[in-house]
Amino acid sequence: MTALSFLAWRTLRRNPVRTALVILGLSVTGALLLDMTMLSGGLQASLGQLLSRLGFAIRVVPKGTLPFSGDAEIPDGDGLAAAIASRPGVTAAVPVLATNVYVRRGRATFASFAIGVPRGGTGVYGMLAGRDLPGRAAADPEGGGADIPIVVNENMVRLDGVHVGDAVVVSGAPSLGITGPSGALRARVTGVADFYVDLATQRSMALRTEDLRRVRAMAPGGASLILVRVSDPAQAGGIAAWIGAQEPRVDALTIGRFIARAGARLTYFNQFAVILSTLSLLVSFLLVTSIVTLSLGERLGEIAMLRALGMTRFRVGALVVLEGVVLSALSLPGAFALGLGLSGPLDAILRGAPGVPENLHFFTFGPGAATRTAAMLLVTGAAGGVYPAMVASRLGVAPTLHAEVQS
Amino acid sequence: MTAELPPAHAPGAVIEARDVTKDYRMPGGVVRALRGVSLDVERGRCLAILGPSGCGKSTLLHVLGGVDVPTTGAVTALGRRTAEMSDAALTRLRLRHIGFVFQRFFLLPMLTAEENVLLPMIEAGVPPGERRARARALLARVGLSARLRHHPGQLSGGEMQRVAIARALANRPQVLLADEPTGELDEATGREVGMLLREVSTEGLAVVVVTHNPEIAALADRQVRMKDGVIT
Numbered sequence: 001m002t003a004l005s006f007l008a009w010r011t012l013r014r015n016p017v018r019t020a021l022v023i024l025g026l027s028v029t030g031a032l033l034l035d036m037t038m039l040s041g042g043l044q045a046s047l048g049q050l051l052s053r054l055g056f057a058i059r060v061v062p063k064g065t066l067p068f069s070g071d072a073e074i075p076d077g078d079g080l081a082a083a084i085a086s087r088p089g090v091t092a093a094v095p096v097l098a099t100n101v102y103v104r105r106g107r108a109t110f111a112s113f114a115i116g117v118p119r120g121g122t123g124v125y126g127m128l129a130g131r132d133l134p135g136r137a138a139a140d141p142e143g144g145g146a147d148i149p150i151v152v153n154e155n156m157v158r159l160d161g162v163h164v165g166d167a168v169v170v171s172g173a174p175s176l177g178i179t180g181p182s183g184a185l186r187a188r189v190t191g192v193a194d195f196y197v198d199l200a201t202q203r204s205m206a207l208r209t210e211d212l213r214r215v216r217a218m219a220p221g222g223a224s225l226i227l228v229r230v231s232d233p234a235q236a237g238g239i240a241a242w243i244g245a246q247e248p249r250v251d252a253l254t255i256g257r258f259i260a261r262a263g264a265r266l267t268y269f270n271q272f273a274v275i276l277s278t279l280s281l282l283v284s285f286l287l288v289t290s291i292v293t294l295s296l297g298e299r300l301g302e303i304a305m306l307r308a309l310g311m312t313r314f315r316v317g318a319l320v321v322l323e324g325v326v327l328s329a330l331s332l333p334g335a336f337a338l339g340l341g342l343s344g345p346l347d348a349i350l351r352g353a354p355g356v357p358e359n360l361h362f363f364t365f366g367p368g369a370a371t372r373t374a375a376m377l378l379v380t381g382a383a384g385g386v387y388p389a390m391v392a393s394r395l396g397v398a399p400t401l402h403a404e405v406q407s
Numbered sequence: 408m409t410a411e412l413p414p415a416h417a418p419g420a421v422i423e424a425r426d427v428t429k430d431y432r433m434p435g436g437v438v439r440a441l442r443g444v445s446l447d448v449e450r451g452r453c454l455a456i457l458g459p460s461g462c463g464k465s466t467l468l469h470v471l472g473g474v475d476v477p478t479t480g481a482v483t484a485l486g487r488r489t490a491e492m493s494d495a496a497l498t499r500l501r502l503r504h505i506g507f508v509f510q511r512f513f514l515l516p517m518l519t520a521e522e523n524v525l526l527p528m529i530e531a532g533v534p535p536g537e538r539r540a541r542a543r544a545l546l547a548r549v550g551l552s553a554r555l556r557h558h559p560g561q562l563s564g565g566e567m568q569r570v571a572i573a574r575a576l577a578n579r580p581q582v583l584l585a586d587e588p589t590g591e592l593d594e595a596t597g598r599e600v601g602m603l604l605r606e607v608s609t610e611g612l613a614v615v616v617v618t619h620n621p622e623i624a625a626l627a628d629r630q631v632r633m634k635d636g637v638i639t
Contacts, residue, residue, distance in 0.1 A: 309501065310502020311498070312495060398474045401465075401586075
């Protein structure tokens with residue numbers, strides 16, 4: 001096979017310009033294939049990375065939903081969180097309340113996503129500037145004061161000019177003034193944070209759960225989501241099953257189940273990727289078949305000579321198939337360079353769509369995507385060589401030699 | 408395979424053709440290229456097949472060398488009837504026991520002279536060290552020691568044909584079949600190539616040269632003439 005590879009390589013070098021053009025063409029189709037391979041699993045991979053980054057192995061949500069996907073609540077979420085926290089293997093169970101609120105600053109009013117986190121709980125954001133909510137650290141004695149403390153995201157800083165130390169009014173309706181202990185509350189910005197599941201231009205804030213309940217006049221005890229941290233990730237499946245058995249009105253989603261459920265809602269990306277991948281492979285196949293068939297037609301006499309000298313039909317066919325494989329192999333560096341270069345702008349376009357969390361990526365490069373792309377291109381190269389290989393291996397030696405002399 | 412063959416340098420015919428016909432189906436009907444040809448190819452002798460274009464010389468050479476099989480009649484090459492051999496067996500026969508030289512040389516242009524000679528030995532599984540030494544010795548023998556690294560495009564017609572002869576001898580065949588080996592060469596170069604083929608036959612090989620050049624045919628031990636598919 002080494003001798004055949006050498007011969008295939010030398011054959012392709014006979015016409016360097018033509019070979020270079022084919023490799024360029026295959027690089028372009030290979031780049032598209034790589035991007036579609038990255039897209040087909042990229043969102044799930046990116047989601048997995050994001051979820052892992054938060055450090056929670058299980059998310060408990062109202063049955064049939066995904067976190068923050070609606071207004072559904074877990075009844076007695078605080079009680080369920082306490083029960084989960086007491087189970088061996090669970091190191092934390094944080095009930096999180098999420099809803100929409102309005103923020104008024106001066107004459108401007110804007111909507112914001114609000115996450116209520118309990119005292120001593122762990123948030124779904126990372127601090128960038130200022131201080132976290134008082135009382136979030138278990139030993140923090142502060143928590144009083146006239147204004148409720150809030151932490152805002154960077155969008156609110158960038159779009160609305162809200163800064164640490166600013167006073168704002170947080171309310172459950174757009175036009176309410178400060179009306180007392182519920183409905184609208186004066187708030188003071190204590191810090192700026194990166195909220196991990198923010199949409200691109202979404203304004204978000206975090207405040208204590210009891211403050212959020214006061215703003216929205218909500219009954220105590222409910223939760224939108226319970227985040228569960230476990231000591232051993234391998235036990236997450238068992239603990240999730242236990243939670244599901246305790247409370248049938250919830251789903252306890254491990255990261256894997258979460259990704260599967262989210263992925264099921266994003267099948268159109270997979271379908272898109274499959275269609276374009278198939279087209280890319282088809283064009284690659286046709287390119288290889290055309291060029292190898294054309295090249296073969298120019299050297300039928302040589303092929304007949306090789307057969308006359310004692311090269312078997314199989315080896316002659318293998319030589320031609322290898323030419324297709326070598327063409328594909330040579331296109332891989334260009335395909336990867338172009339594909340990776342294109343994936344950035346394509347990712348930016350898709351991430352600019354409404355409703356896409358900032359930290360999610362559609363095109364995720366990894367060993368899996370690279371291996372799948374390379375394997376598909378090489379197999380396509382081989383498949384592209386099959387037809388000319390059949391022509392070569394079935395070539396009539398004597399008639400071909402005769403025809404060559406006659407011509 | 409080797410066990411079926413007669414011992415090397417044994418006297419007698421290495422290829423026997425008996426009452427051979429060869430038909431080709433063409434758009435206008437069947438064309439009979441050979442019409443009952445009988446011929447012996449003997450070890451250590453050079454046989455020239457003469458005749459005008461289209462008389463069936465090349466077809467006969469192909470049938471003798473196992474590149475093609477007769478429509479009727481029998482060709483026995485090295486003890487086996489070619490019509491009864493599988494394609495794989497015929498391929499092995501050609502690889503190990505029959506060398507071909509073509510009018511158009513058919514050297515692979517992307518390989519050097521040495522690599523062209525190495526090619527049949529690679530196919531035959533000759534060990535790398537041995538095949539390289541053998542290729543260099545063969546190219547030295549045909550006077551091309553200084554041209555090992557040259558590609559066919561850098562060689563003259565006569566040099567290319569000498570490389571082709573070295574390639575045909577690479578697997579130490581018992582038969583060398585040359586189809587119009589001087590057809591694309593000038594008179595002097597053609598004579599040199601003819602002499603080389605004649606010389607090869609004196610070393611025990613059976614050599615068959617198809618030619619329409621009486622001067623080249625005159626170098627052979629024996630000449631047969633063909634016309635319209637028969638030996639006259």
